[in-house]
Amino acid sequence: MPPIPELEVIRKAQILEAALKTISASGYANVTMDDICRAAGLSKGGLAHYYRSKNELFIAVFKEFFERIFQRSKQTMALYENPIDKLLSFDWLYDRNDPDVNVGYPVLFDCMSLAVREKEYRSLFHDWFENWVSLLKDAIDDGLKKGIFRNLDSESTARAISAVYQGIATRWYLDSASHPTEWAVESFKKAIKGLLLPNNI
Amino acid sequence: MPPIPELEVIRKAQILEAALKTISASGYANVTMDDICRAAGLSKGGLAHYYRSKNELFIAVFKEFFERIFQRSKQTMALYENPIDKLLSFDWLYDRNDPDVNVGYPVLFDCMSLAVREKEYRSLFHDWFENWVSLLKDAIDDGLKKGIFRNLDSESTARAISAVYQGIATRWYLDSASHPTEWAVESFKKAIKGLLLPNNI
DNA sequence: ACCGACCGACCGACTGGTCGATTTATAATC
DNA sequence: GATTATAAATCGACCAGTCGGTCGGTCGGT
Numbered sequence: 123m124p125p126i127p128e129l130e131v132i133r134k135a136q137i138l139e140a141a142l143k144t145i146s147a148s149g150y151a152n153v154t155m156d157d158i159c160r161a162a163g164l165s166k167g168g169l170a171h172y173y174r175s176k177n178e179l180f181i182a183v184f185k186e187f188f189e190r191i192f193q194r195s196k197q198t199m200a201l202y203e204n205p206i207d208k209l210l211s212f213d214w215l216y217d218r219n220d221p222d223v224n225v226g227y228p229v230l231f232d233c234m235s236l237a238v239r240e241k242e243y244r245s246l247f248h249d250w251f252e253n254w255v256s257l258l259k260d261a262i263d264d265g266l267k268k269g270i271f272r273n274l275d276s277e278s279t280a281r282a283i284s285a286v287y288q289g290i291a292t293r294w295y296l297d298s299a300s301h302p303t304e305w306a307v308e309s310f311k312k313a314i315k316g317l318l319l320p321n322n323i
Numbered sequence: 324m325p326p327i328p329e330l331e332v333i334r335k336a337q338i339l340e341a342a343l344k345t346i347s348a349s350g351y352a353n354v355t356m357d358d359i360c361r362a363a364g365l366s367k368g369g370l371a372h373y374y375r376s377k378n379e380l381f382i383a384v385f386k387e388f389f390e391r392i393f394q395r396s397k398q399t400m401a402l403y404e405n406p407i408d409k410l411l412s413f414d415w416l417y418d419r420n421d422p423d424v425n426v427g428y429p430v431l432f433d434c435m436s437l438a439v440r441e442k443e444y445r446s447l448f449h450d451w452f453e454n455w456v457s458l459l460k461d462a463i464d465d466g467l468k469k470g471i472f473r474n475l476d477s478e479s480t481a482r483a484i485s486a487v488y489q490g491i492a493t494r495w496y497l498d499s500a501s502h503p504t505e506w507a508v509e510s511f512k513k514a515i516k517g518l519l520l521p522n523n524i
Numbered sequence: 525a526c527c528g529a530c531c532g533a534c535c536g537a538c539t540g541g542t543c544g545a546t547t548t549a550t551a552a553t554c
Numbered sequence: 555g556a557t558t559a560t561a562a563a564t565c566g567a568c569c570a571g572t573c574g575g576t577c578g579g580t581c582g583g584t
Contacts, residue, residue, distance in 0.1 A: 129529080149440050151352040154573060165531045166575085176574065228439045235436040237497050238429045239350050248498045281494065281502060282510035289490020293482065296438050297449045301482060309483035316517020330563080355539060366565045367541085377540065531580075539572085547564070554557080 133172055134182075137162045141183045146225045150180065150232040181242060184233050188250045191226065192257075199257060205265030209258060209283060209314055215291055216306040218298075227295045255280045265318065272320040279317060286313045334373055335383075338363045342384045347426045351381065351433040382443060385434050389451045392427065393458075400458060406466030410459060410484060410515055416492055417507040419499075428496045456481045466519065473521040480518055487514045 140162035145153050155176055159169040173179035195212060202208045214220055237243040258280035265271040287310060294306040341363035346354050356377055360370040374380035396413060403409045415421055438444040459481035466472040488511060495507040 133529090149436065155575080156573080167532065167577085168530045170575070171529065174575090231432075231436040231439050234493070234497065235350065235432040238432050244497060248501065251494065251498050251501065278506055278510065281506065282491070282514060285490040285494045285502075285510065286487050286514060287490070288493060289486040289488070290483070292435070292489060292493075293452065293486045296435065296445060297452050300449065300452065301486075305479055305482065309479065309486065313483060313487060313514055313518055317514055334563090356541085357539080368543085368566065369564045371541070372563065375541090526584085528583095529581085531578105533577095535574105535576080537573090540570100542569080543567095545565080545567105548562085550560085550562095552557100552559070554555105 130172070133164075137164070137169065137172055137179070138183050138186050141179055142187055142225060142229065145180070145183060145232065146228045149228065150236065181246070184229070184243070184246055187226070187229060188246065188253075191222065192250070192253045194222065195254065196257060199261065205261045205268065205270065206315075206318070208261040208264075209318070210311060212287055213307055213310075215287060216294055216303050216310075218303065227291070251281075251284065254284045258283050262318070271318045274318070282317060283314055286310060286317075331373070334365075338365070338370060338373055338380070339384055339387050342380060343388055343426060343430065346381070346384060346433065347429045350429065351437065378443075382447070385430070385444070385447055388427065388430060389447065389454075392423065393451070393454045395423065396455065397458060400462065406462045406469065406471065407516075407519070409462040409465075410519070411512060413488055414508055414511075416488065417495055417504050417511075419504065428492070452482075452485065455485045459484050463519070472519045475519070483518060484515055487511060487518075 137158070141153075141158045144157050144161045148157065155166060155169060158179070159166050162169065169179075173182065198214060199208050199211045202211050215223065217223055233243060233246070237247045255277065259276050262271065262274075262276040262280055262283075266274075266276060290301075290306050290310050290313075293301040294303065338359070342354075342359045345358050345362045349358065356367060356370060359380070360367050363370065370380075374383065399415060400409050400412045403412050416424065418424055434444060434447070438448045456478065460477050463472065463475075463477040463481055463484075467475075467477060491502075491507050491511050491514075494502040495504065
């Protein structure tokens, strides 16, 4: 009998947290199970008790992380009323001091390179994209109803906006000296307004 | 004495080609030196004669590849006169039948995840970005001179356009079912025109 | 007594890099 | 032009180290 009924939930959370940090710091390819169990305060066998293989663990880590980011995006967006403000509410993605950002981008890039070849990771990405797009689409549909946007297809535009976010983020993260935060924020604002508004300023 | 004076050049090209294909097919993390020397038709020692370490070889592969893509971008762009056409001339990046594209994206994603942690790869990226941006900037400056663009900062806009290209490409490549080529081409056209033109259609 | 939780030594597979041996082709010498 | 010397080019067995996963065993609560 387990000493505490919720022990498995606690341990798994503790392992996922440790694994996320370790992967983010060292990179998927360099992380060993030893690193992770050390970070989680468990032995190799103890870790194996909860996640039978490296792949199983890593999938769980990525899933959990994407879910967290999605929830946060949702909550942040809900703080705004105006559709344009909603669509621009993701600027925390360009905040170098944000802990999710610091941990997130390294993991995201790792995950992308995995997704190229492993369909399990591709489907993870697909789900993430769809979640993100559905958030954006709702805001766009709202703006369309209120007549503040040009005539456009909301889903395809939502996909474009989400892609623009990520493209700018890639530059901003990998070559920060030439792509400062101000550039990132301004650029995505301009790009998004260029996509949505009936005429430019 | 070398049997043929240019042997080193020939061998290196042959190795880089084989390495690029192998890395693209299996992924940076999974490729072994054995795989590469087999693909290059050399022994382990033979490969070591030209590239002393895995890292040295891989850096060379990436450098060569980026250079090739840059040259091709330059040539393709030169086919057009109109600045807008020049800026839209990168649509071959969204062609699934293009050999450079098929080989390129897997390598690009690998390279990005490496760039997160290794400054050598980051500087590779930086150079690539700068090359790309300078191409775009020239076209934008031309458009500004001709008065067909709105008032804008050409360098910062060039960076934005290049980022948008890549962001859309990421979606298009990793989740093609939901992001077909038509979406990619249309989206980047709209985004770029939204960034540049004084008013939208 | 039983069982889940956990430990850590160990195994087998793999990998990057080394190194002495071998081949190959030119250059020097007679 | 035959022979020898020389140095690059190439080979592949081998080494040392790493890593994921296993497994027999311990411990503590029930």
